[in-house]
Amino acid sequence: MKKFYQKYPLVVILTSIITTIIIGIVVLSALLLPKLKSSKQENYTLYAVKAQADNIFKGNVTAKTSTDYREDMSLGELSQVNVTDGQEVKAGDVLLTYTKSSDDLSSQEFAIKSAENDLANAQADVVEAENKDAKLRKKYDKAKEIEEKEGINTQIESNNEAWKAAQRSVTAATLARDQAQASLASQKDKQTATVTAKTDGLVIMGTNSETSPLLSVVSRETLVNGKTSEYDYDKLKVNDVVSVETVDLSKKVTGKISYISPVPDKATSETSSSQYNFKVVLDEPLQNGYTVQIHRPNETLYIPKTSVKNGKVYMKRGGKFSKVAVETKESGSRLQVISGLNSGDKIIEEAAAYVDTP
Template sequence: MKNFYDTHKVIAIFMFISFILSIIVFSSIILFNLQSENKEKEYSTIVIDDQPDDIFKGIVSPEKTDNYVLDSSLGELSEINVVNGQEVNQGDTILTYTEMLDNVNIDMTSLSFAIESAKQNFDNANQDLADAKTKDSELRSEFYKVNEDERSEINSKIETNNESLKTAFRAVQSEKLALDQANANFTEAEAKVSQTSKVNVVKAKNSGIAIVSEENKDAAPLIQIVSPNTKIIAQISEFDFERIVVGQKVSVEPINSNQKYFGKVTNISSVPIAKTADSNTTYYEFMVKPDSNIQNGFNVQIHLKKNGYIIPKTAILNNQVKLEKNSEYVTTTVQTEEVNGKIIVKEGLKKGDKIAENFEDIK
């Protein structure tokens, strides 16, 4: 009988131990599944990264182009003084004309009288200036001779006389210019009287490279002087027009190399470019000044960096996202805007941050 009870006791203990082990195994399975589920959620993350750049096509052009056309008022063109591709400095002669003179109507007496009149005005202006200077010296001398009560009145007179000094000085400069011009007119007329022809030259306004239309001298322009400095002319559609502003920084890449340049938007035209027959989209021209010159004529791509980061709508709820920090998710407030159906985070996140792809999955 004792053996019977001992046997049942062993069986009971074995069943109890089996029950406890079953609970442990079952709990382990549930815990494993929960951990697996959490791990899956950890991997359902999005790494915050920059948006793809907006890219626009452009072409490199001279920053400035001076055009010189045939000018019959200077006479007959007698020489083109530069050749195609020549480097030209500011002030270099680029065109020479020969003008036939008609001296019948030149009135030397009037020109001579103009000189005498200008000289008299110049002398008068100098006398006014001298008088103002003398008065200034007298007032300043008197200033140190009187007592403190009288100095205020004299100081006021000095200030009033200073205005007269300034006016007199400007008058001297103006009358000097008038006298110089009268003398120049007389000298020029005197030279014309003794000549039947005159050589007129056209000088380069700015330095650059000459482009000469030698085959057709009636072409407009006859000569172009293009500056060595460059700009980029590009086009932007009406859909992207609001994305650029003057002063905005961009990067520039020639399509024939991997070289990268930087620059700024310098001008955005408010006048649309004429539409082509096969396009209903309106385009506008804008210009970029590169930090360093690019070869004239190169085709380039202009990269405009977008601000903010795109995230899926499932990742945000009430302007909050689940930000991963130290293997945990922290609710973080962000500032966003919706553009073309996409959520753009403006503030609250940075490149490299990780957020949950589905906000509501993280409790």
């Protein structure tokens, strides 16, 4: 080797240099190739799967029940308003009292007086017969002759018949008086009519005009009346859980949709699409009259069409990507995820650019 080096020094030097370079390339390749592959993987553009923003609807807080009471002339003349503005009432409490005028009351009162007079006379006859009986019996006891006793006894029997007749008159007069009094009471009841509250609530006095009732009873419990356009109608379902937030963001409560109108409101110049009413029952009360926003969580997931290759996506798990089968359907320029992905997953946005590694 030494002789060869002495004879061909340049060849030996060049061979050593080339050998060193080759070894260096091999070593560097072994060290850098995994990093290059890893770097290449990490440089793919990722798409974060996430739920869409909430569907938001406008609404107003109203009383759960509100009953209007207008003056009813058929009940008679309004004689008394039994409640005041802001008063809390229970179902069945008297709100209004009406009175009817009648000429029959005086005749009923006369019948009572007549019956009472007859009763007094009959009672006097009873007392008179009892007194007479007592005198006759004393006279009978003092009589000595048989004929005299027989005559007194005949008088006692005759007086006894008068006493029985007086007793019957008392009974008849008492019955006539009681009937007359009952008739008068019934007549008076018919002269008075009351209107009672149908529900619990607070009394709100009106102006008793064509546009305003005499009074209303408004419940303390509230609900939300919301509106949705025809474009969002299918996004709502009865029993959907929603959150209701005041426009000043000071309070937020949960609730549940209890009703969705199957028919739209009458069209107005302000809206170009049909509007439908729906109701939300609140878990906590809100102030009647507040304007609110109704948030319905939107859990629908969308991904780019380019993220799917052969029915699969490449999901990042740690430092690697895994193939995951997904079920989707087209939704405009995107794909709606039916199954296979969850909110928070990260996938390669351009699946075609990913090179599968063994």
